[in-house]
Amino acid sequence: MLNLVLFGPPGAGKGTQSQKLIDKYQLIHISTGDLFRAHITNQTDLGKKVSELIANGELVPDEITIAMLEEEADRNKDAKGFIFDGFPRTVAQAQALDLFLISKETKITGVIALDVDQDELSRRIAERKKISNRADDDAEKLKRRIDEYFSKTVQVLPYYEEQGKLTKVNGIGEIDAIFASLCAVIDSYQINP
Template sequence: MVNIVLFGPPGAGKGTQSENIIKKYGLKHISTGDLFRKHLGEGTELGKKAQGFMDNGKLVPDEVVIGMVGETVKEFKSAPGFIFDGFPRTVAQAEALDALLTKYDTSISCMVMLEVPVEELKKRLLERGKTSERADDQNEEKINVRIQEYNNKTVPVAEFYAKQNKICKVNGVGSIDSIFGQIEKTIDKQYA
C-alpha cells in the first residue's frame, strides 16, 4: 500500500496533480474539506460535532477530523493506498494519522511537497480568481494571508516527515506533465 501526503501552498497545483496521481495509481483521495462537506451534508454524528464547533467560530478539534479520516480509511482499507490532500495540517494530526494507519499495518510512504515561488503562486491564484467563484483567489491581501498561514503551519509538519526521511520535494513550476513526471518518479520509488 502506498500512502501519499500531498502538500503545497495555495496555487501550487495540488488539485491538478492529485487527479493525475489518482488516475495513474488508483489511490483513494482523502480531502478534509470533502470529508467535512460529506459529514455535514449527511448529518452524521461527527458532522454534528464539527458543526457545533464551526457554529461557534472555533476550529474543529483534531480528534473529530481524525475520526472522519479514520472512517474513510476503514471503509476503503482494500484500496491500493491513499492520497491525503491538505491533511495533516499540524504535527498532532500527523502523529494521529501515523497511529491510525498503524492499525491497518500501513504508514505514510512519502510527503510530496510541491514547491512554488511566492510570486508565481500569487500570479496563479489571481489568474484562477478570474474564472473561479472564490473571493480568496481574487484579493492579493487574502492570498498573502493564505500563503503565510500555509508557511507557518506546514513547516513543522514537513519537519515531522523529514525526520522520518519521508519528505519528497518537487519543483511545482513547469508544465503539468513535467511536474507530474517528477511526482511519478517519487511515487514509483515507493513501489520499488
C-alpha cells in the first residue's frame, strides 16, 4: 500500500500535485479540511462538535481530527493507498497516524516536502487569487496560515526525517517537471502490496 504525506506551505502546489498523484497512482485523497466541511454539512455527531468548537474560536482537538480521518480510511478498505492532505500538523498527530496505520498493517511510505521560498509563494497566491478568488487567500488569513506552517507544521518534518521517510523536492518550476520529480521519488519506494 502506498501512503503519502505531501507537505508544503500554502501556495506550494500541494493541491495541483496531489490531484496528479491521485490520478497516476490511484490513491484516495484524505483532506482534513474536506472532512471537517463534510461532517459539518451533514450534521454528524463529530460535525456538530467541530462546528461548536469553530464557532467558539477554538481549535479542533487531535482526537476529533483523528477520528474523522480513521473513519474515512476505514470507508476505503480496498484503497491502493492514501495521500494525506493537511494532516499531520503536529508530532502528536503524526504519532497517532502511525499507530492507526500499524493497526491496519500498513505505514506511511514516504513524506515529500515541496520546497518553495516566500517570494514565490506570494507570487503564486496573488496569481491564484486573481483566478479563483479563494476565500482562504485573504491576505490576513493567508499570513496566519503561512506563519502556522513555518512555526508549527514544519516541526513535523524532523519526526519523519528520523524515520528516513522525508524527501524534499524543489517546488519551483514547471508543474510537469515538479510532478516528474515527485514521481521519481515515489517510484523509488519499494512498495509491498
